Amino acid sequence: RTPTDLLIDLLIDILIYSFFCRYTYEAIVETAAFLKNRVPFTPIVGIICGSGMGAYWNEGSLADVLDDKIEFPYEIIPHFPRSTVEGHVGKLVFGHLSGVPVVCMKGRFHYYEGYPLWKCAMPVRVMKLLGVSHLIATNAAGGLNSNYKVGDIMLVKDHINLMGFAGNNPLQGPNDERFGPRFPPMNTAYSRDLINQAKRIARELGLEDIIHEGVYTCLGGPNFETVAELRMLSMLGADTVGMSTVHEVITARHCDLTVFAFSLITNMCISDYNSSDNPNHEEVIDVGRMRENVLKVFMQNIVKFIAHELDK
Numbered sequence: 001r002t003p004t005d006l007l008i009d010l011l012i013d014i015l016i017y018s019f020f021c022r023y024t025y026e027a028i029v030e031t032a033a034f035l036k037n038r039v040p041f042t043p044i045v046g047i048i049c050g051s052g053m054g055a056y057w058n059e060g061s062l063a064d065v066l067d068d069k070i071e072f073p074y075e076i077i078p079h080f081p082r083s084t085v086e087g088h089v090g091k092l093v094f095g096h097l098s099g100v101p102v103v104c105m106k107g108r109f110h111y112y113e114g115y116p117l118w119k120c121a122m123p124v125r126v127m128k129l130l131g132v133s134h135l136i137a138t139n140a141a142g143g144l145n146s147n148y149k150v151g152d153i154m155l156v157k158d159h160i161n162l163m164g165f166a167g168n169n170p171l172q173g174p175n176d177e178r179f180g181p182r183f184p185p186m187n188t189a190y191s192r193d194l195i196n197q198a199k200r201i202a203r204e205l206g207l208e209d210i211i212h213e214g215v216y217t218c219l220g221g222p223n224f225e226t227v228a229e230l231r232m233l234s235m236l237g238a239d240t241v242g243m244s245t246v247h248e249v250i251t252a253r254h255c256d257l258t259v260f261a262f263s264l265i266t267n268m269c270i271s272d273y274n275s276s277d278n279p280n281h282e283e284v285i286d287v288g289r290m291r292e293n294v295l296k297v298f299m300q301n302i303v304k305f306i307a308h309e310l311d312k
Helices: 003-020 025-036 122-130 192-204 227-236 246-254 281-290 292-311
Strands: 045-049 067-073 091-097 100-106 134-143 153-160 211-218 240-242 258-268
Touching: 025 122, 045 122, 045 292, 091 292, 100 122, 100 292, 122 246, 134 153, 134 246, 134 292, 153 192, 192 211, 192 258, 192 292, 211 246, 240 258, 246 258, 258 281, 281 292
Parallel strands: 045 100, 045 134, 134 258, 153 211, 211 240
Antiparallel strands: 067 091, 091 100, 134 240, 153 258
16 A cells, blocks of 8 residues: 555544544543633633624724733644634633623634534533633524514524434533533523523613524534525524534533523525525624624623622
């Protein structure tokens, strides 16, 4: 066999290993220890910034209003995957938001990038070991509900795990009780208290006309949905559709994190065969830009409420 054949075999073995060999508890501990040794405070809230809400939180944005900011590019963090999507910077940012210690993911990991779901959700377990008790997951989503408009915000009250229907779940494989139970319940995945508080905050900020509460569903991507798929999702009760969040929430609830999530509606889903419109990733980023100031203030108030509740 030629050296080229041997190299190809080696690369195939590496790809198979990276897809199927899950992180051990010790590997997650190692990642958390690397970060703890370099950050002089313990974050209590983890924030996942979705498409259009990470890369463009620049001047005057959420990341820049953090005090005591410490940034870690993903590539220098042991065992961390790499974000490859436009609109996702690929940094873990520590700091204080309105005096509350937080850690933000600027750029998440997706199944369509070639990562298994357990690897996509790995940072959530790292957050748990860092001391985080609450996870705020944001995403850009297509609006299925005809009452929604581009630029609206949907508070996630529940999700439909369509990838799980196909047997794909971040908790597949041997369970490590140090993270959580073998069969975690999901009927209360999203904190009702935080949803109600978010509605109150929205009213105070004059956002009640753009705030909704609904059901999010996650598909594998990277292609956008067909008309038939969108019609099916509407029949199932989904209000928004995206390509993230659900596996992160499942992992968070498995390790007993309190979860709050919301979708920024960046496009309306096209469920008419006669329409000539096409969804695209650029409009996702543009709407994220448009709403960045609103989302920044909204997020600050949610984080302050969480800290107040923890201090009781």
